[in-house]
Amino acid sequence: MPTSIDPTKVKIPTPKITERQATHANGWPILGGVVLAILGSAALIAYGGIQQTTLAWVGLGVGVAVLLAAIITSIGFTLIEPNEARVLQVLGGNYSGSVRTPGLQWVNPLTLRQRVSVRIRNHETAKLKVNDIDGNPIEISAVVVWQVEDTARAVFAVDDFVEFVAFQTEAAVRHIAGTYPYDASDRLSLRENADTINAKLAEEIAARVTAAGVHVIESRITRLAYAPEIAQAMLRRQQAGAVIAARQLIVEGAVTMVQQALNRLEEDNVVELDEERRAAMVSNLLVVLCGDRDAQPVLNTGSLYQ
Numbered sequence: 001m002p003t004s005i006d007p008t009k010v011k012i013p014t015p016k017i018t019e020r021q022a023t024h025a026n027g028w029p030i031l032g033g034v035v036l037a038i039l040g041s042a043a044l045i046a047y048g049g050i051q052q053t054t055l056a057w058v059g060l061g062v063g064v065a066v067l068l069a070a071i072i073t074s075i076g077f078t079l080i081e082p083n084e085a086r087v088l089q090v091l092g093g094n095y096s097g098s099v100r101t102p103g104l105q106w107v108n109p110l111t112l113r114q115r116v117s118v119r120i121r122n123h124e125t126a127k128l129k130v131n132d133i134d135g136n137p138i139e140i141s142a143v144v145v146w147q148v149e150d151t152a153r154a155v156f157a158v159d160d161f162v163e164f165v166a167f168q169t170e171a172a173v174r175h176i177a178g179t180y181p182y183d184a185s186d187r188l189s190l191r192e193n194a195d196t197i198n199a200k201l202a203e204e205i206a207a208r209v210t211a212a213g214v215h216v217i218e219s220r221i222t223r224l225a226y227a228p229e230i231a232q233a234m235l236r237r238q239q240a241g242a243v244i245a246a247r248q249l250i251v252e253g254a255v256t257m258v259q260q261a262l263n264r265l266e267e268d269n270v271v272e273l274d275e276e277r278r279a280a281m282v283s284n285l286l287v288v289l290c291g292d293r294d295a296q297p298v299l300n301t302g303s304l305y306q
Helices: 027-051 054-074 151-156 161-179 194-212 228-267 275-290
Strands: 077-080 084-090 095-099 103-106 111-117 121-124 128-131 137-148 214-226
Touching (some): 121 161, 128 161, 151 194
Antiparallel strands (some): 077 103
């Protein structure tokens, strides 16, 4: 009997890097300062170019320095939308931190900034053809709802976290489909225990994508069917099982009705039957109650024994 999925059996190493908040500031006050610095530096440069004095030349140099500082400072402005983050990497290559605060923010100008969306996303696998644990080919697909939880891992732990989620989801669906039967009455099955199977699928996907800093919100099987080459045979098997179950119910009901009829006849002293006639009546009643067609009445013009 299949056992529960153990997330510790998924051999994906846990990255050592984790998200941390980067040093940043509200960009609007700094933007105002940059605008004033540009205007002031322009005035100093213009004054130095007009007056041609020693003091004017000093003012010209100061104006150029202030202008360069304002330009470098302006490189640090970054606009962050809601449910979005910026992952900062210093020019030396080290991770500097992440910024999630929406609005105009100012960060270290000497950093590279990568945009990462932390919005909720959907991914639906293609229609996969897999053999279940009994070897029956089935077609299965699933959808997973996920969200980036750790932006540092999403950027630095894997090459492409969106592609990573897609491949690991497909691997988890294939593994789940091959671990359980499509249909069974004595054990967990893909068709009869959908809620349990979906929970196990979400558990395995989460274990596989945690290295990419991804949080799995929900996963669910969206398509489940036998492969076309065996679909007709499996349909006939299901129909046969339904017919057998219906026949069992009919027989149980018929036996109960015959017992009640015989007991009532004996209690009311309607007729006394020997064992042979009793067996004949039971046989006739069972034929009438269990038959596929309506019974044809026969008029007996003789005695009970003729």
